[in-house]
Amino acid sequence: MAFQHFDVFVIGSGTAGKNIAKDCATAGLKVAIADNREFGGTCSNRGCDPKKVLLGVTEILYKASKLKNKGITKLPEVRWEDTMGWKETFVDAVPAATEKDLEKRGIIMYHQSPVFLDENTLSVEGKTVTADKIVIATGQVPTELKIPGRGHAQISDDFLNLEKLPKTMIFIGAGYIGMEFAHIAARFGVKVTVMEFFPRPLINFDEDMVEHLLKASEELGIEFIFNAEVNEIEKLQKNFRVNALQNGKKISAKAELVFNTAGRGPSIEGLDLEKGKVAFTKKGISVNKFLQNTTNKNVYACGDVSDSAGLALTPVSAYESEIVSANICREKSPLKIDYPFQPSVVFTLPNIASVGFSEKEAKEKGYNFTVEHKLVPEWFNSKRINEKVYAYKTLVDNKTGQIIGVHLAGPEAAEIINLFTLAMNSKTDVKQLKQMLFAYPTWGNDIKGMV
Template identity: 30%
Template sequence: MKQYDAIFIGSGHAAWHGATILKQAGKSVLIIEKDLEGGTCTNYGCDAKILLDGPFEVLHKSNRYQGIGKEGDFTINWPQLMAYKDAVTNPFPQFLNGMFQRLVFDFIKGHSQLTGEHTVLVNGEEIYGENIIIGIGAREARLNIPGQEFLKDSRDFLSLHALPDRFVMIGAGIISLEFASMMALLGKEVHIIEFTSQALAAYHQDYVATVVADLEKQGVQFHFNQAVASVEEVAKGYLVKTQNGLALEVDYVLDATGRVANVENIGLKSLGIEASARGIKVDDHLRTKYPHIYVSGDVIDKTVPKLTPTAIFESKYIAGQILGNQEAISYPAIPNLVFTLPRIGQVGVTVKEAKANENLQIIPYKYGQASLFETKNEKDAEITFILDENKHLVGAELISDDAEAILNMMTLIINQKITGQDLGNMIFAFPGVTHAIISQLGAVMR
């Protein structure tokens, strides 16, 4: 029987970062993957989405100058854009495979099944691992309704080489609103059907309302408090019906109702490892009931955001555990960004949480209006600071095309406990949107 110090089930960000650390420390490492090397984010998730998003972001920003410097149309050629995306992402698995070889990882393509506390069965061979790390992520949920075979998911959408004209997107979460932001700029007919009464429920609803209103101005139709009952194939596409009697004939139906952890058929039940659609239960060291079986990434049942950077953090943490670190995991503030147009961002304590805590101070700042020359005419840009009783920044929520850079700056300030005096003793580039925000933050923190 082959033996390894660590077996990683999955080859995405929840796995290979920690595997690299262990290999560099002299450990023997095996990675097992049944799909493409690199997992969802690398091949048909985050990377593909941001590659397609680029020209839409440029178009969205340029529209702020319509009538004050911008003339003519900015045309997006979707087939060319998709070909560009494919040219960038298609080589990723081969590149990662080569990287694994250079790092001297053993790598096996196949389905894994746990057969014991230290053993994994793959392609008919049982292999021993002193430590086993499960990092097999999650997949798109699929509604259990008549006609579910006609539903598409985000992976399908991100591989569309020819765009249909009429969309139904089921669910008003991140995926639907990000894709709708792109399709609206192309003039497509978009309907979003949401079971509840609001979109992006986890984010500051004042900012969500701005994005929803902007999408509605572009023709996107929201149908709240509606549950999809069935999808039928008709002569010119698909007929989507809801339980409340709404009927929409469209060309494409996207099921964006959430994600479920990949916990089936990997031997968890036979070993008594607790798991559900939310993920695998772990302790504060990311261990299952067995001290040498760890879990990393989106397949964990957890309350912190299921994001690529979180998976990387967990993968590195597990490597540290195997190398002798005994400390329980402690997550820093985790920035969370929705790639709508404009973006919505959040890090640390939310506005909703702050409203329930009288010791926290909520300070909104409409910097888009206050510093128009620095925001490039983005009038609706706004950030809300959340300060504790010591005037330390503990949270921030914002809406802005420049949310990524601002959010990362806020994350740094929160995690490093930078004070208002600290900010006042620093010099930042001017003019620029981060300068405007940091100047205001430094003032309110004093």
């Protein structure tokens, strides 16, 4: 029986994968796409978007609590079941809408993750297919806890589909997912414990900004256990017990539900990459500046699954997908990836946001720079909503006057960081920034006082 042949075969239907499939189909190529889960990817179905919907309810609670007895006489009542129903209105239609969009472009869909048979051949749904170009855009999956009882721990998917909230929860891992979910659960009345291997949460974010968030999190009632090397999860009669070593001593914590939020890794297991001569590392598919695999030039990788210089963020996935699309459709004049400054946000309340270099990174790169770091609850925008956590740290290159790093903590840090990103990527220096006119009194106007 003849093999089905495609010009391009895309593995993964998230932001990067579906963009590439559509771009290549529009260019007249014969395209197929495969996914072993619902089409649309993590962000839309079980990540960024549904999480942000849940956050919306807690934002109301957060703001009301800050202004209690200052005009707010009674805090709003919240109901998890209603919030989950609201969340479903955002995600229910995503898979079908995604498939309909792909189908009208003539893209063939497979509902299974393929495996490599050789460099250009895949097996999917019991069929053998070949492709001139193969794109891996499978994203990331939760890293498995390699401890006894790991099956008792649920993951982020489960949290976003909880029908009812328990009274107690433990999150193993204080990265951005663990911290965001801990804040959401705590504001819905859950007693939350966070266990973290490192001595602080959010190890990749600025320590001073994280310290502000940590204090606010503890005031919310979240209990943190740091330097905790978790080694077992036990099922008790009503609860689960998480055992760990802390500075050589045995410790434990109990809760009705336990969540593994210890990180995510590339979703490459089961692809049989070795048969396709596709090089990979623990961080993902190895790629060059063209986002081509380093050992199989007919394979491209982009988004969270690629071991590239891009952060594991949806906008970065979209940016990388544009490069891959261009390089497949215009192979004779390939584009090299050139990353702009990439902003990153932790959607706790208050937010933590960052773009550019940390102080350590700026020093390692040889910059001569000035650091300004302040906690400014007395500024009008924070004072008017009674916000105690409003802090910034900016790094300015003394030679060019350009901003090379920004780190924020505050209720609108996720929005403010975008203005800094715009200034940095357009190479706007501090003098030019201060001369700009912004609406007042707005959070955006505050950036002129931060540099």
